[in-house]
Structures are given as structure tokens and as C-alpha cells.
Amino acid sequence: MAHELPSIDQLRDAAAAQGIHPSDDDLEAVQGFLRVLVPAFAELEQLVPLDMRPAAMFLPTEAP
Amino acid sequence: MTLVALAQRLRDGETSPTEAVEYYLARIDALDGSINSYIAVMEDEAREAAAALEGSQPRGGLWGVPVAVKDVIDVSGSPTTAASDVRRDVAPADRDSAVVEGLRRAGAIILGKLNTHEFAYGAMTTSSRFGPSRNPWALDRIVGGSSGGSGACVAAELAAGTLGSDTAGSVRIPSCFNGVTGLRPTSGRISNRGVVSVAFSFDAIGPLARTAEDCALLLGAVAGFDPADASTVDVPVPDYTEGLEKGIEGLRVGVVRSLLGANVDGRIREAVCEAIDELAGLGARVEDVEVPMLKHFGTIQQAMQFGEATEVHLETLRTRLADYDPDVRARLLTGLFIPSPVYALGNRGRLLAYELTREAFREVDVLVAPTMPTLPPRIGEDTVDLNGEEILYRLTIIPFNSPWSLVGLPVLSVPCGFVDGLPAGLALVGWRFAEPTLFRAGHAFQQVTDWHSRRPQLEQHAGMVE
Numbered sequence: 002m003a004h005e006l007p008s009i010d011q012l013r014d015a016a017a018a019q020g021i022h023p024s025d026d027d028l029e030a031v032q033g034f035l036r037v038l039v040p041a042f043a044e045l046e047q048l049v050p051l052d053m054r055p056a057a058m059f060l061p062t063e064a065p
Numbered sequence: 066m067t068l069v070a071l072a073q074r075l076r077d078g079e080t081s082p083t084e085a086v087e088y089y090l091a092r093i094d095a096l097d098g099s100i101n102s103y104i105a106v107m108e109d110e111a112r113e114a115a116a117a118l119e120g121s122q123p124r125g126g127l128w129g130v131p132v133a134v135k136d137v138i139d140v141s142g143s144p145t146t147a148a149s150d151v152r153r154d155v156a157p158a159d160r161d162s163a164v165v166e167g168l169r170r171a172g173a174i175i176l177g178k179l180n181t182h183e184f185a186y187g188a189m190t191t192s193s194r195f196g197p198s199r200n201p202w203a204l205d206r207i208v209g210g211s212s213g214g215s216g217a218c219v220a221a222e223l224a225a226g227t228l229g230s231d232t233a234g235s236v237r238i239p240s241c242f243n244g245v246t247g248l249r250p251t252s253g254r255i256s257n258r259g260v261v262s263v264a265f266s267f268d269a270i271g272p273l274a275r276t277a278e279d280c281a282l283l284l285g286a287v288a289g290f291d292p293a294d295a296s297t298v299d300v301p302v303p304d305y306t307e308g309l310e311k312g313i314e315g316l317r318v319g320v321v322r323s324l325l326g327a328n329v330d331g332r333i334r335e336a337v338c339e340a341i342d343e344l345a346g347l348g349a350r351v352e353d354v355e356v357p358m359l360k361h362f363g364t365i366q367q368a369m370q371f372g373e374a375t376e377v378h379l380e381t382l383r384t385r386l387a388d389y390d391p392d393v394r395a396r397l398l399t400g401l402f403i404p405s406p407v408y409a410l411g412n413r414g415r416l417l418a419y420e421l422t423r424e425a426f427r428e429v430d431v432l433v434a435p436t437m438p439t440l441p442p443r444i445g446e447d448t449v450d451l452n453g454e455e456i457l458y459r460l461t462i463i464p465f466n467s468p469w470s471l472v473g474l475p476v477l478s479v480p481c482g483f484v485d486g487l488p489a490g491l492a493l494v495g496w497r498f499a500e501p502t503l504f505r506a507g508h509a510f511q512q513v514t515d516w517h518s519r520r521p522q523l524e525q526h527a528g529m530v531e
Contacts, residue, residue, distance in 0.1 A: 007402065012402060015401065015402060016398065016401055019379075019383075019401055020383045021382045021383055021386065021398070021401065022386070023386065023394075023398050026391075027386075027391070027394055027395060027398055028398070030391065030392075030394075030395035030398075031395055031398050031399045031402065033395070034395065034396070034399040035399065035402060037460075038364075038367060038371075038399070038403070041361075041364040041367075042364065042368060042403075042407050042410070044361070044364075045361060045364050045365065045368065045410060045411075045414060046410060048358065048361060048414075049410060049413050049414045049417055050417070053413045053414070053416060053417050054413065054416055055409065055412040055413045055415070055416060056412050056413075056415040056416040056419065058266065058412075059253075059295040059296045060295055061292070061295045062292075062295070062299075063292060
């Protein structure tokens with residue numbers, strides 16, 4: 002994950018591409034979350050070994 | 066009175082289902098105006114259900130017991146609002162959720178639907194379109210969340226027991242802040258059918274009540290495999306009330322020392338350490354334990370939780386964005402900007418966290434830590450005092466709650482003391498499906514302490530005569 006915090010304009014464009022139109026106040030609040038999350042995810046990338054398998058997700062078990 | 070004691074009185078014919086329902090309805094009428102734990106009181110339905118039980122042979126462990134459920138849980142005939150304007154026009158549920166079916170099968174009577182943080186996506190229960198719930202121990206304080214109504218309801222004795230839901234602490238936090246006992250069960254222990262999802266791979270319904278024994282009885286009524294919910298696991302459901310009296314002699318208790326440092330209010334730390342001493346006095350073998358990388362477990366959960374939560378709301382984010390409360394809207398929007406590889410990274414990190422935690426459980430049967438590191442903030446404030454420093458409340462939650470949700474472990478929160486008149490909680494964490502061990506430990510603790518039986522002084526304020 003990129004380490005830079007996206008700008009308000011970048012966030013607005015990315016949201017619009019998904020059909021969502023938040024206000025600048027909303028996007029400033031989003032930046033508040035991303036300010037904590039982006040570096041944490043970048044650090045996590047270094048901590049999880051590449052050969053670590055994913056956890057299982059559940060699928061139904063009924064007969065066909 | 067505890068839920069178990071009420072159930073016994075009902076079975077023995079010392080009180081009737083109608084008397085039990087009327088008792089709680091009167092208390093709700095007198096007290097809930099100041100607490101706001103209920104979104105909807107189902108008076109008529111409750112009275113009808115009680116009348117239908119009158120004269121019948123008691124059957125089921127909860128026969129005639131009035132309970133209430135968080136308003137993310139479907140109850141047939143009632144709209145599930147999730148405390149959101151987004152769902153203000155939602156139709157009444159046409160079917161009970163799996164857990165309400167379980168409660169009714171056990172003979173329980175549904176009193177109503179309880180307040181929650183909007184869409185159960187936050188830990189304050191102040192974002193509800195029905196207004197904030199207020200802490201029965203201090204009405205200017207939050208009740209925690211997201212199952213805040215469920216916790217306050219039990220504390221104020223407005224139902225014998227409640228159900229909440231827990232994605233990242235939402236049963237445990239209000240249990241702690243309201244001075245009641247609550248369980249986040251093993252992931253997959255209880256069906257989520259008919260429940261509004263926060264993040265599907267973390268969601269777990271859980272009971273809140275006065276005691277560990279109460280929660281054991283409630284869990285037995287709602288646990289089990291459900292072919293309609295692929296997240297449930299086909300593991301037999303024991304009688305959780307059996308064996309509670311066996312005590313904890315020789316139980317291996319691991320103290321998560323990294324959760325008992327400067328990151329905890331010193332007065333809460335003291336209460337938790339005294340509780341651990343009580344467990345040792347009951348014969349538990351106490352030792353310190355460290356779970357490697359524990360401080361990163363919350364980040365791993367967030368790598369997955371944001372995307373899972375946002376996906377549920379994509380359509381209404383496009384069409385009803387302004388109807389969300391600002392804090393929930395910000396969380397949901399944040400999920401739009403977390404790249405999909407982060408989700409995959411989180412899922413690999415999740416198995417790593419599981420393996421590391423399993424390693425710790427090779428040495429112990431139960432882990433212990435504070436349920437919450439601080440007292441509840443005042444309503445309207447988003448910061449909280451931690452040893453003289455004001456910090457964001459939401460950042461205090463994650464390290465103490467997310468790790469156990471991430472790896473799907475059961476956690477029982479029991480009251481373990483008071484600080485400035487507000488409750489503190491001890492979290493007992495077990496390995497998967499070790500709920501019987503947690504109930505046994507919680508019950509043993511509650512036999513030698515009285516924190517769980519202390520009551521907020523509400524009746525005097527309301528002018529009620531008990």
C-alpha cells in the first residue's frame with residue numbers, strides 16, 4: 002500500500018468513480034482514519050511472512 | 066434478581082410470566098426515560114406471550130423470562146432499525162432471527178428492541194437516531210457500544226437478560242461500562258441469520274446479564290449450527306450451566322502483561338490485578354503470558370473489517386449518504402479507500418495471529434486482561450482521560466478488544482471493581498469453544514466477589530418505591 006495520504010481531491014475522485022459523493026467534511030474525517038491506517042498497513046506488510054497462508058473463509062457444507 | 070433466579074421462581078410457580086412481564090414494564094416506564102436503553106417496547110406482544118404461557122407446563126430453561134434484544138436482530142412483526150435514519154422506512158421483519166427463535170423455543174418473552182450505535186458500527190451508542198443511551202451509573206456518561214442499550218438495560222434491571230452483537234468489542238465494552246456480565250462467544254457458535262451485519266467474518270451475537278451463570282443459560286438457548294449461516298460450526302452445544310460449581314483449582318490463567326501497562330488507567334489496573342489475585346486465591350495457577358505481535362492484531366482486523374462493513378452499505382452510500390450519522394458515514398467511506406490487497410494481507414495476517422495465539426494457549430487455559438482500559442467518556446466527548454492524558458476514545462478500544470475477535474475466541478467480561486463510582490471489567494479469554502471454562506471461571510469469581518450484584522441508584526432518582 003502506498004504510504005502517502007491521499008488528498009481530498011483524490012479521495013473525492015475515487016469516491017465519485019464508485020458513485021458516491023461525500024462532502025469535504027466527510028473526506029477530512031476519512032483522512033483522519035487513513036492517517037492512522039495507512040502507515041499501520043504498511044508496517045503490517047513487513048510483518049506478515051510471504052509464505053503465510055490466508056485464514057479460511059466459510060462455505061456451505063450441504064450436499065449438491 | 067438474577068435471570069437464573071427468576072427462571073427458577075417461574076418454574077416453581079412463585080411468580081407468573083405475566084407478573085414478570087409487568088414488573089419489567091413498570092420499571093421501563095419509570096426508569097427508561099432517563100436511560101433510553103429501549104428503541105421499542107413491545108408491550109402488547111409481551112403481555113400476549115405471557116398470557117399464552119399462563120397455566121402451561123413450564124418447558125425450556127427460559128420459560129416466562131422477559132428478555133430484550135439489540136435492534137439489529139430481527140423480531141417478527143417489528144422493524145429492525147439498526148438505530149439509523151437509513152432504515153427509517155424499513156418494513157417489519159417477516160420472520161424471527163435464528164437467535165430470537167432460540168429464545169422463544171426456550172420459553173423466553175421478548176420485551177422489546179434495544180438501542181445501539183448506528184448500524185452497530187461504533188462504540189458509543191450516541192449516534193442513534195433515537196438519541197444516546199445514558200449510563201445508569203452516571204447519566205452524563207456513555208454506555209459504550211455498540212450494544213449500549215443491551216448493557217444499560219441489564220444494569221437498570223429493565224429486562225432479565227439481553228442479546229447484543231460483537232464485531233470488535235460491542236458486547237464486552239457495554240458489559241464493562243455498565244457493570245454487567247457479557248459474553249462474546251466463539252465465532253461460529255451462534256447463527257447470524259436475521260441480524261444486520263457489521264463485518265461478516267467477525268460478527269458474533271452474545272448474551273449480557275447479571276452473572277456468568279445467567280449468560281450460560283442464555284447462550285444455551287441461542288447457540289448451535291445453522292445450515293442457513295455458513296459461518297456457524299457444527300459443534301455440539303453442551304449444557305453451559307452444568308459444572309459451574311466445579312471451581313477453578315489448577316486452572317492455568319495467563320495474564321496478558323502487555324495489556325496491563327501504562328496503556329491502562331492505573332486505578333483500573335489495580336482493580337484488575339486484585340481480580341487476578343482473587344482467581345489465584347481460588348486455586349488458579351497464574352502466570353504472565355505474552356502473545357507475539359498482539360499490538361498489531363487490531364490493524365489486521367481493520368484491514369478486513371473496513372472493506373466488509375463498507376460493502377454492506379455500498380448501495381445506500383450512493384443513495385442515502387446524508388442519512389448516516391457523521392461518525393458512521395466517515396467509517397463507511399474510509400472502507401472505499403482501502404485497496405483490496407490490504408484485505409488479502411489482513412486475511413494472511415489473521416492466520417498468523419491465530420497461530421501465535423494458539424501457541425500462547427498451549428501454556429494456559431484462560432487469558433486475562435482489562436476489558437476496557439479507561440472509564441467511559443462523557444456524552445458528547447470523543448476523548449477520555451488516560452492517566453492524566455486526554456486521548457481519543459476510539460483508539461483505546463482496539464488493542465483490548467480486536468485481538469480476540471480477530472481470532473474468533475470467546476471472551477467473558479465480568480465486573481471487577483469500581484473507579485469513581487463507575488464499573489471496571491475483567492476480560493476472560495478462552496480458546497475456541499471453551500465457553501464452559503470461561504463460565505466456570507466467571508462463576509467462581511462471582512461467588513467470592515459482589516461487584517456483579519451492585520446496583521446503580523436509579524429508583525431514588527425516579528421516585529420509585531421498590
